[in-house]
Amino acid sequence: MGDTKPFTRALYVTRIEAASRQIEAAIDAFEIGSFDVAVTLACAAEGMAPPNPKGLFKLMMQSPRWGDLTEKNRSSKVNLTRDWLKHRAEDKPGRLLIEEAEAAYCIVRAMSVWEPWTPKIDAFGHQFLQALGKPRTGPHSANS
Known part of the structure; x- marks a missing residue:
């Protein structure tokens, strides 16, 4: 670092x-x-x-990987984890x-409210869609 x-x-x-x-x-x-x-x-x-939910977020919410959880319950689970990591509470x-x-x-929830995507963020979105077995379409598609 020198003399700084x-x-x-x-x-x-x-x-x-940011x-x-x-x-x-x-x-x-x-x-x-x-994680x-x-x-x-x-x-x-x-x-x-x-x-500002986008199509990728909606596809994720429909994924069978969440089992029988409703959209509200999926968000509640993530919010519980977020709050557990963020706040100390005895309960x-x-x-x-x-x-x-x-x-x-x-990550996808965060991606769905920010644009433009960097190449790394775009690649993660592509990987996510592949995991869901969905074609890549829309503003972050290779064809758009």
Whole structure:
């Protein structure tokens, strides 16, 4: 680091830049199995934007991977995990199971409220659609 003083660097970012960085970091964490980190970062990015669900989010909500859970129950499960990671409370369990699908859900929820997507975010969306067995269409399609 040379002669620079420690802890003196700064970073200017716009909201979209910050959200994109958080989503990309969530994807990195997801890929190595750090689902708690992925959920935390993705939910932070989502929380920076007004609600704006896109087609990818709707496809995810229809996925049979969620079993019999309704859309409201799916969101409730993710929100419970988000809140468990974010807030300390005596009435919460001491240990929490976070599944891969739940972390992916959080990332896609964040993606659905922010555009434009970076190449990394777009690739995750493509991977997600492939996992659902859905064709890639819409504004982030290779054909658009």
